[in-house]
Amino acid sequence: MTNSELPDWLIPPPEGFHAEDLDHLPDLPAHTELIDGSLVLVSPQKxxxxxxxxxxxxxxxxxxxxxxxxxxxxxxxxxxxxxxxxxxxxxxxxxxxxxxxxxxxxxxxxxxxxxxxxxxxxxxxxxxxxxxxxxxxxxxxxxxxxxxxxxxxxxxxxxxxxxxxxxxxxxxxxxxxxxxxxxxxxxxxxxx
Incomplete structure (x- = not known):
């Protein structure tokens, strides 16, 4: 996979993500959280x-x-x-x-x-x-x-x-x- 094929959200902006970004990032995995400007991907639940x-x-x-x-x-x-x-x-x-x-x-x-x-x-x-x-x-x-x-x-x-x-x-x-x-x-x- 080349960099052009990676989703935009995989590489954060220099200042980190903002709360409203979660509503606009395409193909973001379900239940993604934002903690301290970083995306946190959630594992499957037990x-x-x-x-x-x-x-x-x-x-x-x-x-x-x-x-x-x-x-x-x-x-x-x-x-x-x-x-x-x-x-x-x-x-x-x-x-x-x-x-x-x-x-x-x-x-x-x-x-x-x-x-x-x-x-x-x-x-x-x-x-x-x-x-x-x-x-x-x-x-x-x-x-x-x-x-x-x-x-x-x-x-x-x-x-x-x-x-x-x-x-x-x-x-x-x-x-x-x-x-x-x-x-x-x-x-x-x-x-x-």
Missing amino acids: DFHTLMLSLLENGLRRTAPGDLRVRREMSVILGPRQRPEPDVIVFHATALRGPDVTAYRAEDLVLAVEVVSPESEERDRKRKPSLYAEAGIPHFWLVESSEGRPTVNVYELDPATRSYVLSSSHHDRVRLTAPFDIDIDLTEIDRL
Whole structure:
């Protein structure tokens, strides 16, 4: 393959990519994220990851009040060079802008969820939570797997430091009152 046959997005511009570029790069692989101006290509998901996304999406949608919406694998514009794709988001219904929307804005979100994958552990555990906190997203969940069993670590934003503080960990059931009344039976993963 010659350089003329390579896709344009394979060679980044000198200043890096910008959030809006993701909507205009042809043939970009699905679920490509933008972290610090660099494109991040996502590996195929493992079964645990897919099952957790379904379980959390359904549980959050079932319990979310009417003024909130839940989406899976939608990118979020955090800044000019930051457009990650959380696994699940909960956002204000007022942010709905029609069926062609490709990203939401950080200020629209009340919760971002990441399910840790082996190939993205560093990003899921460190970089992305830091970016979400700096952007002011009030709640963040980090989901880990231990021998196929989920642990949901719940974090809340400390507005003074713009960083997350662990508020609780859940193994069999997520029962919370913030950001709204949530009750998700994590053992349902065995029935999916």
